[in-house]
Amino acid sequence: MVKFNSNYKNLKPSYLFSDIARRVSEHVASTGAKVIRMDIGDVTQPLSAPIVDALIAASQEMGKVSTFRGYGPEQGYAFLREAVAGYYAKMGVELAADEIFISDGAKSDIANITDLFDNENIIALPDPVYPVYFDSNLMLGRKINLIQGNRENNFLPMPSSIAAADIIYLCSPNNPTGAVYTREQLKEWVDFALENNAIIMFDAAYEAFVRDNIYPRSIFEIEGARKCAIEFCSLSKTAGFTGLRCGYTVVPHDLASGSQSLNKMWLRRQTTKFNGVPYVVQRAAQAVFSQEGLRATEDTLNKYLKNAHLISASLDEVGAWNTGGKHSPYIWFACPKGMASWEFFELLLNSAGVVGTPGSGFGKCGEGYLRITAFNSYENTLAAMKKIKEIAANL
Amino acid sequence: MVKFNSNYKNLKPSYLFSDIARRVSEHVASTGAKVIRMDIGDVTQPLSAPIVDALIAASQEMGKVSTFRGYGPEQGYAFLREAVAGYYAKMGVELAADEIFISDGAKSDIANITDLFDNENIIALPDPVYPVYFDSNLMLGRKINLIQGNRENNFLPMPSSIAAADIIYLCSPNNPTGAVYTREQLKEWVDFALENNAIIMFDAAYEAFVRDNIYPRSIFEIEGARKCAIEFCSLSKTAGFTGLRCGYTVVPHDLASGSQSLNKMWLRRQTTKFNGVPYVVQRAAQAVFSQEGLRATEDTLNKYLKNAHLISASLDEVGAWNTGGKHSPYIWFACPKGMASWEFFELLLNSAGVVGTPGSGFGKCGEGYLRITAFNSYENTLAAMKKIKEIAANL
Numbered sequence: 001m002v003k004f005n006s007n008y009k010n011l012k013p014s015y016l017f018s019d020i021a022r023r024v025s026e027h028v029a030s031t032g033a034k035v036i037r038m039d040i041g042d043v044t045q046p047l048s049a050p051i052v053d054a055l056i057a058a059s060q061e062m063g064k065v066s067t068f069r070g071y072g073p074e075q076g077y078a079f080l081r082e083a084v085a086g087y088y089a090k091m092g093v094e095l096a097a098d099e100i101f102i103s104d105g106a107k108s109d110i111a112n113i114t115d116l117f118d119n120e121n122i123i124a125l126p127d128p129v130y131p132v133y134f135d136s137n138l139m140l141g142r143k144i145n146l147i148q149g150n151r152e153n154n155f156l157p158m159p160s161s162i163a164a165a166d167i168i169y170l171c172s173p174n175n176p177t178g179a180v181y182t183r184e185q186l187k188e189w190v191d192f193a194l195e196n197n198a199i200i201m202f203d204a205a206y207e208a209f210v211r212d213n214i215y216p217r218s219i220f221e222i223e224g225a226r227k228c229a230i231e232f233c234s235l236s237k238t239a240g241f242t243g244l245r246c247g248y249t250v251v252p253h254d255l256a257s258g259s260q261s262l263n264k265m266w267l268r269r270q271t272t273k274f275n276g277v278p279y280v281v282q283r284a285a286q287a288v289f290s291q292e293g294l295r296a297t298e299d300t301l302n303k304y305l306k307n308a309h310l311i312s313a314s315l316d317e318v319g320a321w322n323t324g325g326k327h328s329p330y331i332w333f334a335c336p337k338g339m340a341s342w343e344f345f346e347l348l349l350n351s352a353g354v355v356g357t358p359g360s361g362f363g364k365c366g367e368g369y370l371r372i373t374a375f376n377s378y379e380n381t382l383a384a385m386k387k388i389k390e391i392a393a394n395l
Numbered sequence: 396m397v398k399f400n401s402n403y404k405n406l407k408p409s410y411l412f413s414d415i416a417r418r419v420s421e422h423v424a425s426t427g428a429k430v431i432r433m434d435i436g437d438v439t440q441p442l443s444a445p446i447v448d449a450l451i452a453a454s455q456e457m458g459k460v461s462t463f464r465g466y467g468p469e470q471g472y473a474f475l476r477e478a479v480a481g482y483y484a485k486m487g488v489e490l491a492a493d494e495i496f497i498s499d500g501a502k503s504d505i506a507n508i509t510d511l512f513d514n515e516n517i518i519a520l521p522d523p524v525y526p527v528y529f530d531s532n533l534m535l536g537r538k539i540n541l542i543q544g545n546r547e548n549n550f551l552p553m554p555s556s557i558a559a560a561d562i563i564y565l566c567s568p569n570n571p572t573g574a575v576y577t578r579e580q581l582k583e584w585v586d587f588a589l590e591n592n593a594i595i596m597f598d599a600a601y602e603a604f605v606r607d608n609i610y611p612r613s614i615f616e617i618e619g620a621r622k623c624a625i626e627f628c629s630l631s632k633t634a635g636f637t638g639l640r641c642g643y644t645v646v647p648h649d650l651a652s653g654s655q656s657l658n659k660m661w662l663r664r665q666t667t668k669f670n671g672v673p674y675v676v677q678r679a680a681q682a683v684f685s686q687e688g689l690r691a692t693e694d695t696l697n698k699y700l701k702n703a704h705l706i707s708a709s710l711d712e713v714g715a716w717n718t719g720g721k722h723s724p725y726i727w728f729a730c731p732k733g734m735a736s737w738e739f740f741e742l743l744l745n746s747a748g749v750v751g752t753p754g755s756g757f758g759k760c761g762e763g764y765l766r767i768t769a770f771n772s773y774e775n776t777l778a779a780m781k782k783i784k785e786i787a788a789n790l
Contacts (some may be wrong), residue, residue, distance in 0.1 A: 042466050060447065104499060
């Protein structure tokens, strides 16, 4: 008799986004008022011209027998792995092309990487947290320790606050808080991992938003990280690939235990359980790393960052404690007067028609905070911040 | 201290395709002779015009702010799930759109579906076998029972030959043998699964090659299958999507154990560990199911089948026992004079410059057989079969 995976019974259904959607539509139905969505977790700017051109050229190749491409290498075409290696080289990080695995996005890889590890490992996750780290481990019945993020540590928990951990998830710039680890802070984490023979799963999906060299964009900028870290990155937020699906994962050759190399294990995992990213998407991704592609990407990132800076500055103006928004499209702030996340969400929606994301949806430590994002237009962001300032002034 | 998944130590490296490549290149280097590759496991015809047009149109949408698409539903856009449901309806199979999950290919899904089951299940696999079924279960340390395919059962093993099984993998038309189960044979498997509370993983990746209604194209054509089967399908061989990556998996609502629904578990798995297929690829896939798309697909399939029929007929002519090739791009035949797979591979390469795939590479039961495929040009297929017939006549 077939036995299902009973760990799935322990997963809590996530109602966060459906709850928000329901409350917003009820508000619109009863008031007829327009709302400004400051809870958008997706890019809104279209793909840039060099990327679209590459997509179209590759699509045309696929229609001719002489240039048609069937199965590609599961780990990605060399032209793209080399382009990614070149991108890392500019940060001063030297990677071999076979340490880079092209994927359909950081989410898939960060969830599937669990395949390489024994279920007896102790998992350490920050709270608040991107739910994928939590749920992908809960599905395997693994023991999870939460590391508290709070105002005292600027939502950048440090190793001193955990007892034991075999696998540690870090995300910087952080989703959902936008907080960014400095070089020294990441060094502490790397040292902790090395001392404890732990592995760091480093989610660098928002690296392209970093605008100051005191914040590493890759964990491999830190000495020793090659011996204890796997890095996940994505073109989703960097270049608007949320609907096109392409990311990359770096598994250094140095990660090994006896005869087992994690790089070789991941290669085996991917060749067995994955069949590569569409050729046309890999050509589009290659275009991101071209000179024109990088310039276009920079323009788009600057649009989002302009919004983020406006949000940060507005919150500072009214004395609302906040983090993120300088090297991240996310701004995380304390609800005024110690209000709970959903309480302030409702106030903001009902009195200003502005929608944020309740921090409590990302974990217990998110209670009392709201996340707003920089993905709306500048005009809407300006209007929303004007309203938030008015509310704060009148509380 | 982090513990790696030790089951990976039990995986055997597969040297099959690299062995073939090495022997072929040595042959070419020493003789300077041309070879005809009859071992191609990938499509060779380009994408048809309706598919390329859809890809390009969708790429252009992605470049405009008004038509740009970011994150889509992880289980696929409704337009594509409904197109797939329409395709099934033509076979007389009624599916709800939310029983269909769009994926980046049958390989990923058939390997990732293991997530939903406990490691204590007993797995039954045919031998010879597509290695993904075997390796994805070995990675989890699951007990695997092989079901023998042989000349006596036409490489279509039946349930009478297994003792116990909780999860059974079937592939029809089969990779690597090309053999196809009849309606009555599949009914025996469904009945066995229902009696034993087992689940059938049905790999229908080659269904589009079936040309006779006595062979089901979907397991859901069989009464009772909704209560015991998951079906995996792909546009790879149907419409040349090996490099574009799109397939679909059907998880009926009827599959449940207590409060656990496999459909809901797979939805949760995919929303947590996957982020959907690229929008542009989903539009291309939708075009496959249009009237023009289906017509173009049919033309390409007929090209491959013309080669397959030629191969089958040529082998029949020289009295070589063979299966497949009528409703499949694969032909599986007994090496003449009881030769071993690699022995005949070498003879064929050295005396005729023709390359096949040794059956022993797909399992012990494949020893003494060779697989040849219908993906080369008609001219090359004709030349290769002429040579094979000459060899067989002179042995």
